[in-house]
Amino acid sequence: MDSPQGPHGPQAAQSVTLPASLDEAVAALTAMPAAVPVAGGTDLMAAVNAGLLRPAALVGLGRINEIRGWQYQDGHALLGAGLTHARMGRPDFAALIPALAAAARAAGPPQIRNAGTLGGNIATAAPTGDALPVLAALEAVLVIVGPGGQREIPVSYLLAGREMLRPGELIGFVRVPLLHAPQVFLKATGRTGPGRAVASVGLVLDPARRGVRCAIGAVAPMPLRPLEAEQWVASLIDWDGGRTLAPEALEAFGEYVAAACVPDQGEPVAPGVLHLRRTVAVLARRALGRALTS
Numbered sequence: 001m002d003s004p005q006g007p008h009g010p011q012a013a014q015s016v017t018l019p020a021s022l023d024e025a026v027a028a029l030t031a032m033p034a035a036v037p038v039a040g041g042t043d044l045m046a047a048v049n050a051g052l053l054r055p056a057a058l059v060g061l062g063r064i065n066e067i068r069g070w071q072y073q074d075g076h077a078l079l080g081a082g083l084t085h086a087r088m089g090r091p092d093f094a095a096l097i098p099a100l101a102a103a104a105r106a107a108g109p110p111q112i113r114n115a116g117t118l119g120g121n122i123a124t125a126a127p128t129g130d131a132l133p134v135l136a137a138l139e140a141v142l143v144i145v146g147p148g149g150q151r152e153i154p155v156s157y158l159l160a161g162r163e164m165l166r167p168g169e170l171i172g173f174v175r176v177p178l179l180h181a182p183q184v185f186l187k188a189t190g191r192t193g194p195g196r197a198v199a200s201v202g203l204v205l206d207p208a209r210r211g212v213r214c215a216i217g218a219v220a221p222m223p224l225r226p227l228e229a230e231q232w233v234a235s236l237i238d239w240d241g242g243r244t245l246a247p248e249a250l251e252a253f254g255e256y257v258a259a260a261c262v263p264d265q266g267e268p269v270a271p272g273v274l275h276l277r278r279t280v281a282v283l284a285r286r287a288l289g290r291a292l293t294s
Helices: 022-031 044-049 098-105 110-115 118-124 131-138 155-159 227-236 247-261 271-293
Strands: 015-017 035-038 057-060 070-073 076-080 141-146 149-154 170-177 183-189 197-206 211-217
Touching: 022 035, 022 057, 022 141, 022 170, 076 118, 098 131, 098 183, 098 197, 118 131, 118 155, 118 170, 131 155, 131 170, 131 183, 131 197, 131 211, 141 155, 149 155, 183 271, 197 271, 211 227, 211 247, 211 271, 227 247, 247 271
Parallel strands: 015 057, 035 057
Antiparallel strands: 070 076, 076 170, 141 149, 141 170, 183 197, 197 211
């Protein structure tokens, strides 16, 4: 981990606590309200090194084994917030939640994937976080651990700012439904190879409910769900006959999603907006096409 840097040179946090359990972490955060929890530190240390953040204390979560794996729970996977991108990218996890594994593999170079965690991706809530549109499309639920015990909130509530972490709280687990159905993650970057997304899409089919769930990432402060486009295209899919969809409907779905997620910003429409809209349309169309033929 890089040494914290401020505008006048190295700035070390005054104290670092390394709890061995979630209960100890909650106790440490409660005792030190100004403390910042840190897992992989990939985003936190970038902010510290840029002089944007000077935490008075850190509570390291790397020793808490209970949040570094996953378990099955009533048709869901209960994912520990300490799962690294590298771990989620492995074949056994990919068989469980393919789109989240694909997002984890696209999260950046090996050093980022080895250190960055699922909980950190959510808590940082950077618009370009690769896991976020997948979690939004899966309608994941966060298990928040704090001084008052556990509570649950939809991931979309936290990302939209409708629910905030309270003093002493942290993300313990992420509960994701196991759909056993096709799901896809795609992203477009500004350069070749792993990089920050210009736009991304998480898309899942839910045959039991005859539904399509799609979330677009990186184009707004939080993932966007084009609900009308989802409902429209789901009504056209032949769910009983091989999940077929006419090519023109697939094309129209991409345009529908793009128009909903990248609205006009006045006339004439700026070339950058048009390019982003085309990018989103292509990603949405390809994601649904792949899901339907999987």
